[in-house]
Amino acid sequence: xxxxxxxxxxxxxxxxxxxxxxxxxxxxxxxxxxxxxxxxxxxxxxxxxxxxxxxxxxxxxxxxxxxxxxxxxxxxxxxxxxxxxxx
Numbered sequence: 001x002x003x004x005x006x007x008x009x010x011x012x013x014x015x016x017x018x019x020x021x022x023x024x025x026x027x028x029x030x031x032x033x034x035x036x037x038x039x040x041x042x043x044x045x046x047x048x049x050x051x052x053x054x055x056x057x058x059x060x061x062x063x064x065x066x067x068x069x070x071x072x073x074x075x076x077x078x079x080x081x082x083x084x085x086x087x
Contacts, residue, residue, distance in 0.1 A: 017060045033057070039064040047071035
């Protein structure tokens with residue numbers, strides 16, 4: 001869902017993906033991601049959204065990107081996982 005509440009059924013154009021990225025993380029950070037100065041790892045609660053985010057960034061031309069495919073749900077279920085919580 002976009003910041004204005006619009007839902008998508010197809011990917012946006014690279015120009016529109018960039019606009020959403022800039023609105024989400026700010027112009028300076030978006031430029032750092034797009035030009036490879038800042039690596040990105042996509043993750044989410046179940047793994048599905050992370051894959052969509054990864055593909056969207058690839059469509060934008062981002063090269064320093066990885067996908068955490070286990071999801072936070074899987075990570076949290078492992079007894080040895082360390083999770084820091086704020087108070």
